[in-house]
Amino acid sequence: MEHRLKDEIKKFADLDELSRSAAKNIFEEMKKAVARDGRFSIALSGGHTPAALYHILATVYYDLINWDLTHVYFGDERFVSHADPRSNFKMAKDVLLSLIPLPEGNIHPIPTDRFGPEESAIEYEQILRKAFAGNTAFDVVLLGMGVEGHTASLFPESPALDENKRWVVAVDVPVLPSKRITLTFDILNRSRATFILVAGKDKADTIRGVIGTDADYHTFPVKGIRPSSGRLNWYLDAEAASLL
Numbered sequence: 679m680e681h682r683l684k685d686e687i688k689k690f691a692d693l694d695e696l697s698r699s700a701a702k703n704i705f706e707e708m709k710k711a712v713a714r715d716g717r718f719s720i721a722l723s724g725g726h727t728p729a730a731l732y733h734i735l736a737t738v739y740y741d742l743i744n745w746d747l748t749h750v751y752f753g754d755e756r757f758v759s760h761a762d763p764r765s766n767f768k769m770a771k772d773v774l775l776s777l778i779p780l781p782e783g784n785i786h787p788i789p790t791d792r793f794g795p796e797e798s799a800i801e802y803e804q805i806l807r808k809a810f811a812g813n814t815a816f817d818v819v820l821l822g823m824g825v826e827g828h829t830a831s832l833f834p835e836s837p838a839l840d841e842n843k844r845w846v847v848a849v850d851v852p853v854l855p856s857k858r859i860t861l862t863f864d865i866l867n868r869s870r871a872t873f874i875l876v877a878g879k880d881k882a883d884t885i886r887g888v889i890g891t892d893a894d895y896h897t898f899p900v901k902g903i904r905p906s907s908g909r910l911n912w913y914l915d916a917e918a919a920s921l922l
């Protein structure tokens with residue numbers, strides 16, 4: 679059993695303060711990665727929570743982040759066109775990618791408009807395997823948590839939760855759009871630093887059920903996020919943390 683550092687739980691007054699702190703720490707991780715490897719790789723989360731963070735990175739950190747050496751990936755994607763308002767890529771493009779001078783080749787969306795879901799997962803896995811040959815994958819992984827404890831598009835009782843060979847799989851999920859492409863725990867847990875951003879009182883009950891507990895990851899998939907680097911950072915606003 680690898681030794682795991684204690685998870686870092688940070689509570690913030692509101693989503694704005696949470697987002698500003700997350701941006702600052704991501705910037706620190708970027709500087710370390712560029713100094714160590716000459717590049718910085720980050721996997722973005724979808725949903726609503728990270729939008730404010732992405733906009734802060736695109737504005738406050740516009741001149742500070744070395745975009746030429748930054749590579750952006752995605753932790754999951756809804757299997758809809760990248761122009762669809764439900765697309766995680768579209769959200770990131772609107773509030774971050776279209777606002778920064780990131781070279782085209784540094785943006786790695788999950789393809790959804792060329793293949794079926796299975797082919798898309800296979801193609802994205804090839805992209806990731808080419809990018810990350812060693813044991814470590816992303817420098818930073820950003821994740822959210824659904825009200826029932828899903829993360830990325832890893833939902834309760836999904837067969838994808840126990841996938842330990844593939845890095846990317848196509849899944850059917852119980853919320854719309856139901857066809858999703860998601861990274862699996864194997865690659866998500868190879869990150870140097872993982873940030874799970876959770877905000878809102880609707881998440882408070884699940885946060886109480888997962889923080890510091892031995893809850894099963896089949897019930898609460900977010901419990902399957904156990905980075906081998908040992909660095910797991912929970913960023914909670916006051917509402918999400920209100921029952922801790």
Ligand code: 6PG
Nearest residue numbers: 724725726727822823824829830
């Ligand atoms: C997605 C996300 C998903 C998200 C949670 C929380 O594709 O929707 O990757 O895992 O992080 O559903 O979403 P909110 O931030 O909107 O609450």
